[in-house]
Amino acid sequence: MTFTAGSHLFEPSRADFDSEQHLANARQQAFARNYQDFLIVDVDSHHYETEAFQEIANYIEDPVLRMEAKYQGMARGGITSIDGSYQEMTGRVTRYPMRRREATPPTIHRDITLMRRWMDSMGVDMACMFPTPMLNIATCPRAEVETALARAYNRWLCDNVLSEEPRLTSMLYLPFNEPEACLKMVEEFGDRKGVIGFMVTATHYKANNDNAYMSTYAALQERGLPLGFHAAYTWSDRSTALMNRFISVHALGFVWHNMVHMTNWIVNGMPERFPRLKTLWIESGLAWVPFLMQRLDNEFMMRSSDAPLLKRKPSDYMREMFFTSQPMEMVDNREALALTFKMMNAESQLLYSSDYPHWDMDLPSTIYDLPFLSEDGKRSILGGNAERLFKLTPAYAPWKLERRAAQAVAAQ
Amino acid sequence: MSECYVCKVEELADGDVRIVKESGIEIGVIHQGGAYYAYQNLCPHQGGPACEGLRLPQVVDVIGEGGLFVGQRFDEADMHIVCPWHGYEYHLTSGEHVCNAALKLRKFEVSTRDGGIYVHV
Ligand code: FES
Numbered sequence: 001m002t003f004t005a006g007s008h009l010f011e012p013s014r015a016d017f018d019s020e021q022h023l024a025n026a027r028q029q030a031f032a033r034n035y036q037d038f039l040i041v042d043v044d045s046h047h048y049e050t051e052a053f054q055e056i057a058n059y060i061e062d063p064v065l066r067m068e069a070k071y072q073g074m075a076r077g078g079i080t081s082i083d084g085s086y087q088e089m090t091g092r093v094t095r096y097p098m099r100r101r102e103a104t105p106p107t108i109h110r111d112i113t114l115m116r117r118w119m120d121s122m123g124v125d126m127a128c129m130f131p132t133p134m135l136n137i138a139t140c141p142r143a144e145v146e147t148a149l150a151r152a153y154n155r156w157l158c159d160n161v162l163s164e165e166p167r168l169t170s171m172l173y174l175p176f177n178e179p180e181a182c183l184k185m186v187e188e189f190g191d192r193k194g195v196i197g198f199m200v201t202a203t204h205y206k207a208n209n210d211n212a213y214m215s216t217y218a219a220l221q222e223r224g225l226p227l228g229f230h231a232a233y234t235w236s237d238r239s240t241a242l243m244n245r246f247i248s249v250h251a252l253g254f255v256w257h258n259m260v261h262m263t264n265w266i267v268n269g270m271p272e273r274f275p276r277l278k279t280l281w282i283e284s285g286l287a288w289v290p291f292l293m294q295r296l297d298n299e300f301m302m303r304s305s306d307a308p309l310l311k312r313k314p315s316d317y318m319r320e321m322f323f324t325s326q327p328m329e330m331v332d333n334r335e336a337l338a339l340t341f342k343m344m345n346a347e348s349q350l351l352y353s354s355d356y357p358h359w360d361m362d363l364p365s366t367i368y369d370l371p372f373l374s375e376d377g378k379r380s381i382l383g384g385n386a387e388r389l390f391k392l393t394p395a396y397a398p399w400k401l402e403r404r405a406a407q408a409v410a411a412q
Numbered sequence: 413m414s415e416c417y418v419c420k421v422e423e424l425a426d427g428d429v430r431i432v433k434e435s436g437i438e439i440g441v442i443h444q445g446g447a448y449y450a451y452q453n454l455c456p457h458q459g460g461p462a463c464e465g466l467r468l469p470q471v472v473d474v475i476g477e478g479g480l481f482v483g484q485r486f487d488e489a490d491m492h493i494v495c496p497w498h499g500y501e502y503h504l505t506s507g508e509h510v511c512n513a514a515l516k517l518r519k520f521e522v523s524t525r526d527g528g529i530y531v532h533v
Contacts, residue, residue, distance in 0.1 A: 062484055064483075065484065090468075092466055093497070093498065093499055330457075359499060363459070
Protein backbone atom coordinates (compact mmCIF):
# COMPACT_ATOMS: atom_id res chain seq x y z
CA MET A 1 0.00 0.00 0.00
CA THR A 2 1.06 3.64 -0.30
CA PHE A 3 0.88 6.54 2.12
CA THR A 4 0.66 10.16 1.21
CA ALA A 5 3.72 11.50 2.94
CA GLY A 6 3.13 13.90 5.77
CA SER A 7 -0.62 14.34 5.69
CA HIS A 8 -1.95 10.79 5.70
CA LEU A 9 -3.49 11.22 9.14
CA PHE A 10 -5.74 13.95 7.86
CA GLU A 11 -6.17 12.77 4.29
CA PRO A 12 -5.92 9.00 4.56
CA SER A 13 -4.76 7.45 1.35
CA ARG A 14 -6.19 4.14 2.48
CA ALA A 15 -9.60 3.60 3.96
CA ASP A 16 -8.73 0.86 6.43
CA PHE A 17 -6.33 0.25 9.27
CA ASP A 18 -5.00 -3.15 10.20
CA SER A 19 -3.18 -3.71 13.47
CA GLU A 20 -1.21 -6.67 12.09
CA GLN A 21 0.02 -4.63 9.17
CA HIS A 22 0.81 -1.72 11.50
CA LEU A 23 2.91 -4.08 13.65
CA ALA A 24 4.46 -6.19 10.90
CA ASN A 25 7.95 -5.19 12.02
CA ALA A 26 7.19 -6.29 15.56
CA ARG A 27 6.31 -9.72 14.24
CA GLN A 28 9.61 -9.84 12.41
CA GLN A 29 11.38 -9.09 15.69
CA ALA A 30 9.43 -11.88 17.37
CA PHE A 31 10.54 -14.34 14.70
CA ALA A 32 14.12 -13.12 14.68
CA ARG A 33 14.41 -13.47 18.46
CA ASN A 34 12.80 -16.92 18.59
CA TYR A 35 10.07 -15.85 21.00
CA GLN A 36 8.43 -19.23 20.40
CA ASP A 37 10.85 -20.65 22.93
CA PHE A 38 9.37 -18.93 25.98
CA LEU A 39 6.33 -17.33 27.50
CA ILE A 40 5.84 -13.54 27.28
CA VAL A 41 3.32 -11.79 29.58
CA ASP A 42 2.35 -8.12 29.12
CA VAL A 43 1.19 -6.68 32.41
CA ASP A 44 -0.14 -3.33 31.21
CA SER A 45 -1.98 -3.09 27.93
CA HIS A 46 -5.15 -1.32 26.82
CA HIS A 47 -8.17 -1.41 24.61
CA TYR A 48 -10.56 1.41 23.74
CA GLU A 49 -13.71 0.45 25.58
CA THR A 50 -15.33 3.65 24.26
CA GLU A 51 -16.12 1.76 21.08
CA ALA A 52 -18.13 -0.75 23.07
CA PHE A 53 -19.56 1.86 25.43
CA GLN A 54 -23.18 1.40 24.40
CA GLU A 55 -22.81 -2.29 25.39
CA ILE A 56 -21.09 -1.42 28.66
CA ALA A 57 -23.75 1.16 29.53
CA ASN A 58 -26.33 -1.64 29.41
CA TYR A 59 -24.56 -3.11 32.43
CA ILE A 60 -25.10 0.00 34.60
CA GLU A 61 -27.58 -1.11 37.21
CA ASP A 62 -29.05 2.30 38.11
CA PRO A 63 -31.60 2.79 35.30
CA VAL A 64 -31.56 6.59 35.45
CA LEU A 65 -27.78 6.69 35.20
CA ARG A 66 -27.90 4.01 32.49
CA MET A 67 -30.11 6.22 30.35
CA GLU A 68 -27.85 9.24 30.92
CA ALA A 69 -24.74 7.24 30.06
CA LYS A 70 -26.27 5.95 26.85
CA TYR A 71 -27.30 9.46 25.89
CA GLN A 72 -24.00 11.15 26.70
CA GLY A 73 -21.65 8.40 25.62
CA MET A 74 -18.09 8.02 26.85
CA ALA A 75 -16.05 9.96 24.32
CA ARG A 76 -14.51 13.32 25.23
CA GLY A 77 -17.39 15.41 26.52
CA GLY A 78 -19.15 12.24 27.67
CA ILE A 79 -20.71 11.28 30.95
CA THR A 80 -17.52 11.32 33.03
CA SER A 81 -16.02 14.48 31.58
CA ILE A 82 -16.15 17.52 33.76
CA ASP A 83 -19.34 18.92 32.32
CA GLY A 84 -20.44 16.24 29.90
CA SER A 85 -23.67 16.82 28.04
CA TYR A 86 -25.73 16.46 31.21
CA GLN A 87 -27.05 19.94 30.48
CA GLU A 88 -29.15 18.46 27.68
CA MET A 89 -31.40 16.62 30.15
CA THR A 90 -30.90 13.20 28.55
CA GLY A 91 -32.67 14.27 25.38
CA ARG A 92 -35.67 15.85 27.08
CA VAL A 93 -34.95 19.11 25.30
CA THR A 94 -35.18 17.62 21.83
CA ARG A 95 -33.44 20.38 19.86
CA TYR A 96 -30.07 19.28 21.25
CA PRO A 97 -29.94 15.78 19.77
CA MET A 98 -32.10 16.64 16.74
CA ARG A 99 -30.10 19.67 15.62
CA ARG A 100 -27.73 17.52 13.58
CA ARG A 101 -30.64 16.28 11.49
CA GLU A 102 -31.72 19.75 10.38
CA ALA A 103 -31.11 20.22 6.67
CA THR A 104 -29.85 23.59 5.42
CA PRO A 105 -29.15 24.81 1.88
CA PRO A 106 -25.52 24.61 0.69
CA THR A 107 -25.48 28.13 -0.73
CA ILE A 108 -25.32 29.99 2.55
CA HIS A 109 -23.45 29.27 5.76
CA ARG A 110 -25.41 26.80 7.87
CA ASP A 111 -25.01 28.97 10.96
CA ILE A 112 -26.66 31.90 9.21
CA THR A 113 -29.59 29.78 8.07
CA LEU A 114 -30.11 28.29 11.51
CA MET A 115 -29.89 31.70 13.20
CA ARG A 116 -32.38 33.20 10.75
CA ARG A 117 -34.81 30.35 11.25
CA TRP A 118 -35.13 30.71 15.00
CA MET A 119 -34.99 34.50 14.86
CA ASP A 120 -37.79 34.66 12.31
CA SER A 121 -39.88 32.20 14.31
CA MET A 122 -39.58 34.20 17.51
CA GLY A 123 -39.90 37.60 15.86
CA VAL A 124 -36.30 38.57 16.69
CA ASP A 125 -34.84 40.99 14.15
CA MET A 126 -31.21 41.26 15.23
CA ALA A 127 -29.17 39.03 17.49
CA CYS A 128 -25.86 39.20 19.29
CA MET A 129 -24.49 35.68 18.91
CA PHE A 130 -22.07 33.82 21.16
CA PRO A 131 -20.46 30.39 20.90
CA THR A 132 -21.49 27.52 23.19
CA PRO A 133 -18.65 25.15 24.27
CA MET A 134 -16.08 27.76 23.31
CA LEU A 135 -17.42 29.98 26.08
CA ASN A 136 -15.56 27.71 28.44
CA ILE A 137 -12.14 27.60 26.77
CA ALA A 138 -11.21 29.91 29.63
CA THR A 139 -10.80 26.85 31.81
CA CYS A 140 -8.13 25.36 29.54
CA PRO A 141 -4.90 25.44 31.55
CA ARG A 142 -2.94 26.34 28.40
CA ALA A 143 -3.44 30.10 28.06
CA GLU A 144 -1.94 30.16 24.57
CA VAL A 145 -4.54 27.63 23.44
CA GLU A 146 -7.34 29.87 24.69
CA THR A 147 -5.87 32.83 22.82
CA ALA A 148 -5.35 30.89 19.60
CA LEU A 149 -8.88 29.49 19.65
CA ALA A 150 -10.42 32.85 20.53
CA ARG A 151 -8.61 34.52 17.67
CA ALA A 152 -9.55 31.76 15.25
CA TYR A 153 -13.20 31.93 16.30
CA ASN A 154 -13.34 35.72 16.09
CA ARG A 155 -11.74 35.74 12.63
CA TRP A 156 -14.00 32.95 11.40
CA LEU A 157 -17.12 34.64 12.74
CA CYS A 158 -16.26 38.02 11.21
CA ASP A 159 -15.29 36.53 7.84
CA ASN A 160 -18.09 34.02 7.39
CA VAL A 161 -21.09 35.14 9.40
CA LEU A 162 -21.09 38.77 10.51
CA SER A 163 -19.93 40.05 7.14
CA GLU A 164 -22.77 38.22 5.41
CA GLU A 165 -25.84 39.04 7.47
CA PRO A 166 -26.53 42.50 8.91
CA ARG A 167 -29.04 41.02 11.37
CA LEU A 168 -26.21 39.20 13.14
CA THR A 169 -23.74 40.82 15.53
CA SER A 170 -21.41 39.70 18.27
CA MET A 171 -19.49 40.84 21.30
CA LEU A 172 -16.22 39.08 20.58
CA TYR A 173 -14.44 36.79 23.00
CA LEU A 174 -11.52 38.25 24.95
CA PRO A 175 -8.84 35.71 25.95
CA PHE A 176 -8.67 37.05 29.47
CA ASN A 177 -5.81 34.78 30.57
CA GLU A 178 -3.48 36.79 28.31
CA PRO A 179 -4.13 40.50 28.91
CA GLU A 180 -1.95 41.74 26.02
CA ALA A 181 -3.88 39.47 23.67
CA CYS A 182 -7.13 41.13 24.84
CA LEU A 183 -5.89 44.55 23.78
CA LYS A 184 -4.72 43.17 20.44
CA MET A 185 -8.14 41.59 19.91
CA VAL A 186 -9.88 44.92 20.43
CA GLU A 187 -7.45 46.68 18.09
CA GLU A 188 -7.71 44.02 15.41
CA PHE A 189 -11.44 43.36 15.43
CA GLY A 190 -12.99 46.46 17.00
CA ASP A 191 -13.93 47.95 13.64
CA ARG A 192 -15.10 44.77 11.92
CA LYS A 193 -18.65 44.62 10.61
CA GLY A 194 -21.12 43.35 13.18
CA VAL A 195 -18.72 43.65 16.14
CA ILE A 196 -20.71 45.56 18.75
CA GLY A 197 -18.48 45.03 21.78
CA PHE A 198 -16.23 42.51 23.52
CA MET A 199 -16.95 39.88 26.09
CA VAL A 200 -15.25 38.15 29.00
CA THR A 201 -16.46 34.71 30.04
CA ALA A 202 -17.17 34.85 33.74
CA THR A 203 -15.42 31.55 34.51
CA HIS A 204 -12.03 33.23 34.17
CA TYR A 205 -9.89 33.03 37.29
CA LYS A 206 -8.43 36.47 36.75
CA ALA A 207 -9.45 39.57 38.68
CA ASN A 208 -10.84 42.16 36.31
CA ASN A 209 -9.28 44.96 38.36
CA ASP A 210 -5.75 43.76 37.54
CA ASN A 211 -3.67 46.61 36.14
CA ALA A 212 -2.87 44.41 33.16
CA TYR A 213 -6.37 45.02 31.74
CA MET A 214 -6.51 48.79 32.01
CA SER A 215 -5.21 49.35 28.48
CA THR A 216 -7.97 47.09 27.11
CA TYR A 217 -10.66 48.98 29.02
CA ALA A 218 -9.24 52.28 27.82
CA ALA A 219 -9.30 51.03 24.22
CA LEU A 220 -12.91 49.91 24.58
CA GLN A 221 -13.93 53.19 26.17
CA GLU A 222 -12.22 55.17 23.44
CA ARG A 223 -14.06 53.21 20.73
CA GLY A 224 -17.40 53.39 22.54
CA LEU A 225 -17.64 49.59 22.62
CA PRO A 226 -19.35 47.98 25.62
CA LEU A 227 -17.67 45.26 27.70
CA GLY A 228 -19.81 42.23 28.49
CA PHE A 229 -19.36 39.66 31.22
CA HIS A 230 -21.02 36.47 30.01
CA ALA A 231 -21.91 34.15 32.87
CA ALA A 232 -21.06 30.48 32.66
CA TYR A 233 -20.57 27.60 35.03
CA THR A 234 -17.78 25.18 35.51
CA TRP A 235 -17.85 22.04 37.51
CA SER A 236 -14.13 22.46 38.10
CA ASP A 237 -14.61 25.38 40.48
CA ARG A 238 -13.91 24.24 44.03
CA SER A 239 -17.32 25.35 45.28
CA THR A 240 -19.34 23.86 42.42
CA ALA A 241 -17.30 20.66 42.69
CA LEU A 242 -19.16 20.08 45.94
CA MET A 243 -22.43 19.75 44.04
CA ASN A 244 -23.66 16.49 42.56
CA ARG A 245 -26.46 17.66 40.29
CA PHE A 246 -26.44 19.90 37.25
CA ILE A 247 -29.36 21.96 38.54
CA SER A 248 -27.21 23.03 41.50
CA VAL A 249 -24.12 23.88 39.47
CA HIS A 250 -26.13 25.79 36.91
CA ALA A 251 -28.41 27.65 39.30
CA LEU A 252 -25.49 28.91 41.40
CA GLY A 253 -22.62 28.91 38.91
CA PHE A 254 -24.20 31.27 36.42
CA VAL A 255 -24.81 33.80 39.14
CA TRP A 256 -21.75 33.27 41.28
CA HIS A 257 -19.11 33.93 38.63
CA ASN A 258 -20.76 37.19 37.56
CA MET A 259 -21.20 38.28 41.20
CA VAL A 260 -17.46 37.90 41.72
CA HIS A 261 -16.65 40.01 38.66
CA MET A 262 -19.29 42.63 39.49
CA THR A 263 -18.00 42.94 43.05
CA ASN A 264 -14.41 43.42 41.91
CA TRP A 265 -15.51 45.86 39.24
CA ILE A 266 -17.37 48.08 41.70
CA VAL A 267 -15.22 47.82 44.81
CA ASN A 268 -12.14 48.75 42.78
CA GLY A 269 -13.92 51.76 41.36
CA MET A 270 -13.82 50.76 37.72
CA PRO A 271 -16.93 52.84 36.92
CA GLU A 272 -15.07 55.88 38.26
CA ARG A 273 -11.87 55.03 36.40
CA PHE A 274 -13.65 54.41 33.08
CA PRO A 275 -16.84 56.45 33.37
CA ARG A 276 -17.72 56.16 29.68
CA LEU A 277 -17.13 52.41 29.45
CA LYS A 278 -20.51 50.64 29.46
CA THR A 279 -20.72 47.18 30.96
CA LEU A 280 -23.30 44.49 30.19
CA TRP A 281 -23.94 41.55 32.53
CA ILE A 282 -25.10 38.58 30.53
CA GLU A 283 -27.09 35.44 31.41
CA SER A 284 -27.28 35.51 35.16
CA GLY A 285 -31.00 36.19 35.31
CA LEU A 286 -32.21 39.09 37.44
CA ALA A 287 -32.71 37.92 41.02
CA TRP A 288 -29.04 38.36 41.88
CA VAL A 289 -29.13 42.08 41.10
CA PRO A 290 -31.24 43.26 44.08
CA PHE A 291 -29.41 40.74 46.27
CA LEU A 292 -25.96 42.10 45.40
CA MET A 293 -27.13 45.72 45.54
CA GLN A 294 -28.31 45.22 49.09
CA ARG A 295 -25.25 43.27 50.21
CA LEU A 296 -22.75 45.73 48.78
CA ASP A 297 -24.64 48.85 49.90
CA ASN A 298 -24.97 47.56 53.42
CA GLU A 299 -21.29 46.76 53.79
CA PHE A 300 -20.17 49.88 51.95
CA MET A 301 -21.91 52.06 54.55
CA MET A 302 -19.68 50.49 57.21
CA ARG A 303 -16.48 49.97 55.23
CA SER A 304 -16.29 52.74 52.65
CA SER A 305 -12.54 52.82 53.36
CA ASP A 306 -12.35 49.49 51.51
CA ALA A 307 -13.73 51.06 48.36
CA PRO A 308 -12.47 54.65 48.50
CA LEU A 309 -12.86 55.33 44.77
CA LEU A 310 -16.64 55.13 45.05
CA LYS A 311 -18.46 58.45 45.23
CA ARG A 312 -21.86 56.81 45.50
CA LYS A 313 -23.35 53.59 46.76
CA PRO A 314 -22.57 50.38 44.81
CA SER A 315 -26.22 50.05 43.81
CA ASP A 316 -26.09 53.49 42.19
CA TYR A 317 -23.37 52.27 39.87
CA MET A 318 -25.19 49.00 39.21
CA ARG A 319 -28.32 50.93 38.20
CA GLU A 320 -26.31 52.55 35.41
CA MET A 321 -25.04 49.23 34.05
CA PHE A 322 -26.85 47.04 31.55
CA PHE A 323 -28.17 43.52 32.07
CA THR A 324 -29.59 40.84 29.80
CA SER A 325 -32.90 39.33 30.81
CA GLN A 326 -32.51 35.57 30.50
CA PRO A 327 -33.00 33.25 32.34
CA MET A 328 -35.58 35.46 33.95
CA GLU A 329 -36.71 33.90 37.19
CA MET A 330 -40.41 33.18 36.65
CA VAL A 331 -41.24 33.56 40.28
CA ASP A 332 -44.81 32.89 41.29
CA ASN A 333 -44.46 36.16 43.18
CA ARG A 334 -45.03 38.88 40.58
CA GLU A 335 -44.36 41.60 43.15
CA ALA A 336 -40.81 40.32 43.59
CA LEU A 337 -40.21 40.50 39.85
CA ALA A 338 -41.77 43.95 39.58
CA LEU A 339 -39.59 45.21 42.44
CA THR A 340 -36.51 43.73 40.79
CA PHE A 341 -37.34 45.60 37.57
CA LYS A 342 -37.79 48.78 39.56
CA MET A 343 -34.57 48.39 41.55
CA MET A 344 -32.47 47.96 38.42
CA ASN A 345 -34.20 50.63 36.31
CA ALA A 346 -35.13 47.85 33.93
CA GLU A 347 -36.99 50.03 31.46
CA SER A 348 -33.73 51.68 30.43
CA GLN A 349 -31.07 49.15 31.55
CA LEU A 350 -32.49 45.73 30.72
CA LEU A 351 -31.88 44.06 27.34
CA TYR A 352 -33.99 41.12 26.20
CA SER A 353 -32.04 37.93 25.48
CA SER A 354 -33.27 34.48 24.48
CA ASP A 355 -30.17 32.31 24.92
CA TYR A 356 -31.67 30.13 22.20
CA PRO A 357 -31.15 27.22 21.60
CA HIS A 358 -30.11 26.47 25.17
CA TRP A 359 -32.48 24.57 27.45
CA ASP A 360 -33.50 27.59 29.54
CA MET A 361 -34.23 29.94 26.63
CA ASP A 362 -36.78 32.75 26.96
CA LEU A 363 -39.14 33.94 24.25
CA PRO A 364 -39.86 37.67 23.74
CA SER A 365 -43.29 37.00 25.28
CA THR A 366 -41.63 36.55 28.69
CA ILE A 367 -41.08 40.32 28.58
CA TYR A 368 -44.00 41.36 26.40
CA ASP A 369 -46.59 39.68 28.63
CA LEU A 370 -45.42 41.29 31.90
CA PRO A 371 -48.41 43.23 33.23
CA PHE A 372 -46.40 45.82 35.15
CA LEU A 373 -44.50 47.23 32.18
CA SER A 374 -45.67 50.05 29.95
CA GLU A 375 -45.79 49.44 26.18
CA ASP A 376 -42.80 51.78 25.82
CA GLY A 377 -40.94 49.92 28.54
CA LYS A 378 -41.57 46.58 26.85
CA ARG A 379 -40.33 47.87 23.50
CA SER A 380 -37.24 49.37 25.12
CA ILE A 381 -36.35 46.11 26.82
CA LEU A 382 -37.11 44.03 23.74
CA GLY A 383 -35.04 46.17 21.38
CA GLY A 384 -34.73 49.88 22.02
CA ASN A 385 -32.21 49.62 24.84
CA ALA A 386 -29.95 47.38 22.74
CA GLU A 387 -30.34 49.69 19.75
CA ARG A 388 -29.15 52.63 21.87
CA LEU A 389 -26.39 50.81 23.77
CA PHE A 390 -24.83 49.26 20.67
CA LYS A 391 -25.76 52.09 18.28
CA LEU A 392 -27.39 49.53 15.99
CA THR A 393 -28.71 50.24 12.54
CA PRO A 394 -32.01 48.36 12.69
CA ALA A 395 -32.30 45.43 10.28
CA TYR A 396 -35.76 43.89 10.44
CA ALA A 397 -36.88 40.33 9.81
CA PRO A 398 -38.18 40.11 6.21
CA TRP A 399 -41.58 38.80 7.35
CA LYS A 400 -42.08 41.87 9.52
CA LEU A 401 -41.39 44.22 6.62
CA GLU A 402 -43.78 42.25 4.41
CA ARG A 403 -46.48 42.25 7.05
CA ARG A 404 -46.10 45.98 7.64
CA ALA A 405 -46.33 46.63 3.91
CA ALA A 406 -49.45 44.46 3.66
CA GLN A 407 -51.01 46.27 6.61
CA ALA A 408 -50.25 49.63 5.02
CA VAL A 409 -51.91 48.51 1.81
CA ALA A 410 -54.94 47.20 3.71
CA ALA A 411 -55.25 50.49 5.58
CA GLN A 412 -55.48 52.53 2.36
CA MET B 413 -68.78 19.05 21.34
CA SER B 414 -67.51 17.79 18.04
CA GLU B 415 -65.88 14.47 17.32
CA CYS B 416 -62.72 14.52 15.27
CA TYR B 417 -61.30 11.48 13.50
CA VAL B 418 -57.59 11.05 14.26
CA CYS B 419 -56.42 7.94 12.41
CA LYS B 420 -56.86 4.19 12.29
CA VAL B 421 -55.94 2.32 15.47
CA GLU B 422 -53.10 0.50 13.71
CA GLU B 423 -51.63 3.80 12.53
CA LEU B 424 -50.76 4.93 16.06
CA ALA B 425 -48.29 2.48 17.60
CA ASP B 426 -47.80 2.35 21.35
CA GLY B 427 -45.42 5.15 22.30
CA ASP B 428 -46.37 7.34 19.36
CA VAL B 429 -48.21 10.62 19.15
CA ARG B 430 -50.35 12.06 16.37
CA ILE B 431 -50.90 15.81 16.20
CA VAL B 432 -54.27 16.84 14.78
CA LYS B 433 -55.82 20.26 14.29
CA GLU B 434 -59.47 20.77 15.15
CA SER B 435 -61.33 24.08 15.43
CA GLY B 436 -58.00 25.91 15.30
CA ILE B 437 -56.58 23.94 18.22
CA GLU B 438 -53.61 21.58 17.89
CA ILE B 439 -54.14 18.41 19.85
CA GLY B 440 -51.62 15.68 20.58
CA VAL B 441 -53.19 12.24 20.68
CA ILE B 442 -50.86 9.92 22.54
CA HIS B 443 -50.88 6.13 22.62
CA GLN B 444 -48.93 5.03 25.67
CA GLY B 445 -49.03 1.84 27.72
CA GLY B 446 -52.10 0.56 25.88
CA ALA B 447 -54.20 3.66 26.57
CA TYR B 448 -54.98 6.84 24.65
CA TYR B 449 -54.66 10.41 25.91
CA ALA B 450 -55.25 13.74 24.23
CA TYR B 451 -53.95 17.16 25.25
CA GLN B 452 -53.71 20.51 23.60
CA ASN B 453 -50.25 20.79 22.07
CA LEU B 454 -49.55 23.96 24.02
CA CYS B 455 -47.42 24.23 27.14
CA PRO B 456 -48.58 26.74 29.77
CA HIS B 457 -44.96 27.69 30.44
CA GLN B 458 -43.93 29.60 27.31
CA GLY B 459 -46.25 28.06 24.75
CA GLY B 460 -44.12 25.14 23.58
CA PRO B 461 -45.47 22.12 21.67
CA ALA B 462 -45.79 20.02 24.81
CA CYS B 463 -47.00 16.84 23.11
CA GLU B 464 -44.08 16.68 20.67
CA GLY B 465 -41.47 15.79 23.26
CA LEU B 466 -40.38 12.61 25.00
CA ARG B 467 -42.44 10.57 27.36
CA LEU B 468 -40.37 9.54 30.36
CA PRO B 469 -41.16 8.05 33.76
CA GLN B 470 -40.79 9.94 37.02
CA VAL B 471 -37.21 9.80 38.33
CA VAL B 472 -37.01 8.67 41.95
CA ASP B 473 -34.15 9.15 44.42
CA VAL B 474 -34.03 5.92 46.38
CA ILE B 475 -33.37 6.56 50.07
CA GLY B 476 -32.55 3.57 52.22
CA GLU B 477 -32.30 2.88 55.91
CA GLY B 478 -30.96 5.75 57.98
CA GLY B 479 -31.55 8.34 55.23
CA LEU B 480 -28.77 6.99 53.02
CA PHE B 481 -28.87 7.70 49.30
CA VAL B 482 -28.98 4.40 47.47
CA GLY B 483 -29.41 5.38 43.82
CA GLN B 484 -32.08 6.36 41.38
CA ARG B 485 -34.83 4.50 39.58
CA PHE B 486 -37.71 5.23 37.23
CA ASP B 487 -41.29 4.99 38.44
CA GLU B 488 -42.80 3.46 35.32
CA ALA B 489 -46.28 3.78 36.81
CA ASP B 490 -45.99 7.57 36.61
CA MET B 491 -45.25 8.40 33.01
CA HIS B 492 -44.68 12.04 32.07
CA ILE B 493 -45.18 14.12 28.99
CA VAL B 494 -42.00 16.22 28.64
CA CYS B 495 -42.30 19.53 26.83
CA PRO B 496 -39.41 19.75 24.35
CA TRP B 497 -38.81 23.48 24.79
CA HIS B 498 -37.56 23.53 28.40
CA GLY B 499 -38.42 20.16 29.87
CA TYR B 500 -41.54 20.94 31.94
CA GLU B 501 -42.99 17.54 32.88
CA TYR B 502 -46.70 16.72 33.07
CA HIS B 503 -48.36 13.56 34.38
CA LEU B 504 -49.49 11.57 31.36
CA THR B 505 -52.81 10.62 32.94
CA SER B 506 -53.89 14.04 34.21
CA GLY B 507 -51.88 16.61 32.26
CA GLU B 508 -50.89 18.32 35.52
CA HIS B 509 -47.37 19.66 35.95
CA VAL B 510 -45.47 17.34 38.26
CA CYS B 511 -44.44 20.16 40.64
CA ASN B 512 -47.49 22.42 40.42
CA ALA B 513 -50.89 20.91 39.70
CA ALA B 514 -52.29 24.34 38.90
CA LEU B 515 -50.29 24.27 35.65
CA LYS B 516 -52.13 21.92 33.33
CA LEU B 517 -52.24 20.82 29.75
CA ARG B 518 -55.78 21.13 28.41
CA LYS B 519 -57.23 17.65 28.26
CA PHE B 520 -59.60 16.11 25.70
CA GLU B 521 -61.51 12.83 25.65
CA VAL B 522 -60.36 10.13 23.25
CA SER B 523 -62.30 7.07 22.14
CA THR B 524 -61.85 4.22 19.69
CA ARG B 525 -64.62 2.79 17.58
CA ASP B 526 -64.80 0.73 14.40
CA GLY B 527 -61.02 0.59 14.22
CA GLY B 528 -60.62 4.38 14.38
CA ILE B 529 -59.37 6.81 17.03
CA TYR B 530 -61.50 9.87 17.77
CA VAL B 531 -60.90 12.94 19.89
CA HIS B 532 -63.80 14.94 21.31
CA VAL B 533 -63.43 18.70 21.17
S1 FES C 1 -42.74 25.97 26.94
FE1 FES C 1 -42.98 24.00 27.65
S2 FES C 1 -41.40 23.78 29.02
FE2 FES C 1 -41.28 25.81 28.43
